[in-house]
Amino acid sequence: MMLSFKSTKRVLPPGNSSPTEVRNGSSRLLYGLSAFISIGALLFGYDQGVMGVIVADSRWLHLTQPKNSWVTGAVVSLYDIGCFIGAFSTGFLSDSLGRERLISRILFGCSNGVGRVILGYGVGACAAGVPLYLSEIAPAKLRGRLIGIEQMVLNFGEMVAFWANYGLSYLNSNDWWRIPIAIQILPAIVLGVGYRRDEAYEALIRLHGTDQAIIEMDMLNQVLDVEKLHGSKSWADILTFLAMMLQSFQQITGTNSILYYTPTLFRKGGISDAHIANLATGGVGIVLFVSSFVPIFYFDRLGRRTWLKFGTIGMMCAMIGITVLQWHAEKFPGSKGNYAIVAFPDLFYICFNISWGVAAWVYPSEIFPNNMRARGNALGSASNWISCYVVAQVSPAIADAINWGLYIIYAGICCLAYLFVQFMLVETKGVSLEAMSLRFGLERRTQ
8 A cells, every 4th residue: 555645844843943743754653553552542531431330339339348448459550560660660671672562562561451550550550551652652842732632532431331331330240340340452453453763664654744854863872872971861950850759749649539430429429319419520531522522623823831830720620619518518418519519620620631631641751861761751750650649548537537528628728739830830832752862951961
């Protein structure tokens, strides 16, 4: 089969000019490849959403009889330990296997495993590998959009999990919950069926056109030669700190304290009917999916810092709203006003999706020099998962101890996240990967 390529405009590499902006390769191939690789995010999102309804279901509770909220938290959070190990390992596997091989082998091999830790390993490796792969095939002006597509697929997986649980929970069986857990193998099968310089050059031609590929490959070779002269891969760098903090804040601002335990949140907010709580949880899934289209079209138009600051303010307001309405439900049980709590997880995820949901994966995948990109991104992703584990493990116990006070804590962490963005992050909008060291001033440190 013959492939046709669009003509390309000649663009000077950065150094004495601005970063590359015009890359007119095969856009259909670029978007198609991005969508296919993002199937890994479908599994990621599905497993993020699948446990919330299950751990709140009376039949599951009767069958497993967890002794306390710490045990319930462990059932959910052990998956995150596997994700942490999987994400950390990508720093080594991505360099040896390549990005595409890593994603397909890990997913296909691990999601058919025997427990949430094993599944978590596959998902964690995928969560780190997919943004890394997308950032390296994307033009600078489209990195946010392509990783936004991944976020949209992830949220679609969460929505599917919510509604699958809602429908299957009506089955007259104590083992209904095994079905949504078993479904997780399907995305892995699809992706499973389906970085060497020669291969990289061929990929650049297909994605960006012949002329542009020559320019980019020449720039890449120069960057690799400079990096070899100035030392080996290192973890001890300010970029690693930024990646780890950004990924950690994505979690400790409370996203999975809502996502993992949405029906429980609604119950504590005064919605006592389990089916209504599950239905409202499905509504959250729809909001997650629909709002994820916003960054696909608009994330690259504004800076990363702008979206992060705006989203953080909205997330903080949502946490305060949840706090107030859970307090209201405690003081006025049975009040119709308690149903207003449904709006605030929706507000949280609208603000989260346009900011931390995308930026926390875009930023770490684009800021590192080529010789440490895989390992730096892996360490950032591992920080995300260990923070996710802490949130998933302690949130039920803290909620039992101080009730609505849990969300005041998360509102306070949102304030800290805003300060981090304001004073620590460097804007990377529109900067090519080859020119990123120039943006951070790293070339001056190596001279």
